[in-house]
Amino acid sequence: MAGAWETVIGLETHVQLRTVSKMFCGCSAAFGAPPNSNVCPVCLGLPGALPVPNEQALKLAVRAALGLGCTVHPRSVFARKNYFYPDLPKGYQISQFEQPLATAGSLSYLSPDRGVATATIQRLHVEEDAGKSLHDRFPKQTAIDLNRCGVPLIEVVTGPDFRSPHEARTYLLTLKQVLEYAGISDCDMEKGSLRVDANVSVRRAGETTLGTKTEVKNINSFAYVEKALTVERDRQIAVLEGGGTVAQQTMLYDSKTNSVRPQRSKEESHDYRYFPDPDLPPLVLTEEFIAEQQTLLPELPAKKRERFVEKYALSVTDAAVLTADRAVADYYEAVVHAGAEAKTAANWVMTEVLEDAKDHADGLRVAPGALANLIGLVRGGTLSHQAAKRVFAEVAERGGEPRNVAEALGVVQVADTGVLAGWVSEVLGTHTTEVTRYKQGETRLLQFFVGQVMKASRGKADPKLAQRVLEEKLAS
Numbered sequence: 001m002a003g004a005w006e007t008v009i010g011l012e013t014h015v016q017l018r019t020v021s022k023m024f025c026g027c028s029a030a031f032g033a034p035p036n037s038n039v040c041p042v043c044l045g046l047p048g049a050l051p052v053p054n055e056q057a058l059k060l061a062v063r064a065a066l067g068l069g070c071t072v073h074p075r076s077v078f079a080r081k082n083y084f085y086p087d088l089p090k091g092y093q094i095s096q097f098e099q100p101l102a103t104a105g106s107l108s109y110l111s112p113d114r115g116v117a118t119a120t121i122q123r124l125h126v127e128e129d130a131g132k133s134l135h136d137r138f139p140k141q142t143a144i145d146l147n148r149c150g151v152p153l154i155e156v157v158t159g160p161d162f163r164s165p166h167e168a169r170t171y172l173l174t175l176k177q178v179l180e181y182a183g184i185s186d187c188d189m190e191k192g193s194l195r196v197d198a199n200v201s202v203r204r205a206g207e208t209t210l211g212t213k214t215e216v217k218n219i220n221s222f223a224y225v226e227k228a229l230t231v232e233r234d235r236q237i238a239v240l241e242g243g244g245t246v247a248q249q250t251m252l253y254d255s256k257t258n259s260v261r262p263q264r265s266k267e268e269s270h271d272y273r274y275f276p277d278p279d280l281p282p283l284v285l286t287e288e289f290i291a292e293q294q295t296l297l298p299e300l301p302a303k304k305r306e307r308f309v310e311k312y313a314l315s316v317t318d319a320a321v322l323t324a325d326r327a328v329a330d331y332y333e334a335v336v337h338a339g340a341e342a343k344t345a346a347n348w349v350m351t352e353v354l355e356d357a358k359d360h361a362d363g364l365r366v367a368p369g370a371l372a373n374l375i376g377l378v379r380g381g382t383l384s385h386q387a388a389k390r391v392f393a394e395v396a397e398r399g400g401e402p403r404n405v406a407e408a409l410g411v412v413q414v415a416d417t418g419v420l421a422g423w424v425s426e427v428l429g430t431h432t433t434e435v436t437r438y439k440q441g442e443t444r445l446l447q448f449f450v451g452q453v454m455k456a457s458r459g460k461a462d463p464k465l466a467q468r469v470l471e472e473k474l475a476s
């Protein structure tokens, strides 16, 4: 059914900036404080209180804009977005409207269907958050927590560029990576520091005009992004295939039932009556200020991925895994700098290291130098790969030098031909039938003998050397 239709999705993402204080006052912006404890006359909107922009928030917003390739405008304007809602004491939110901070950026991401795709960033502006209505605090009553009122946000708006719910999710994860790399936000959807609204429409494959769109809200975890958009896409297709028309409206996603329902029209505000905020002069940024933010941006994931492919001869997929998290990327490079071969180090980091990090909150537990040493022991024939994995687990758990740990565990490979010859004789002595068959030309039995020697040595024999000793003995 979905094959005859094309999905068109655009995303509006609100991201909480990582600042100590709020956007226009000195109140703490921390999450999780007792309700209504981080408030003052400014964020409560008491008469006479005046807002003062938070410089650190502006720095982070400019860095985000530059990281997303936007043009940062030297002059932008704060505007009031008016609407009535219990969690908005001022009756308006300070935002930016006609003259936003930044426009015309782009973000490349790895589309599951189209390879490297590019999303256009139409605009990025600064605004303050509203408070929170709590419906589960008291039975049949709504409570208001104004701690979030005035917390600094950026809103990142894309064009209608995504062709599937999966693409939208991939873009979102890529955006999260960029913002985390640059220290702009913790992007924790569960804590509400990254929130996404989506515009969704469908059209017959091949059509160029856009279908009527709906806005999907209330998507509050990465896991739900794809689900919510899929539900809404399928709903629209079903309406159109049934001969109906899609109404332009706001849909709320309910993760418990994995369904969408139209927002009651009472909850909607069509006309925000934006106008420039008379309490705030236009935001004027000097060239030096903008240039300085550029120098403070680290190497971003896409750049790092390209560099890893080129410098370490890794596949794009491997490079993408290694650069998904800045700490992991730095760790990988430290292992290589400590002397490990690049491809082998990549395999270790993508398997044992990430596996271990997933299960332990203390992160990357084996020091890069120790992992490089361990990789060297395998390369030199001292440890089998299997044994090295045991040593890795032991070093992660209890620390120590890989070589000492390997010796303590008794897993160092035996490369002493005299000792090996003993195991070889033992094996050949107990498998006389196979020896005769081998000598009659069934040479593929060699691997059987190697296996038996490994068994006899309880895994400690160096398999390559064991094979050589076997070949010599069988030839005589």
Ligand SMILES: [Zn+2]
Pocket (backbone or CB within 6 Å): 022, 025, 026, 027, 038, 039, 040, 041, 042, 043, 044, 150
């Ligand atoms: Zn305040």
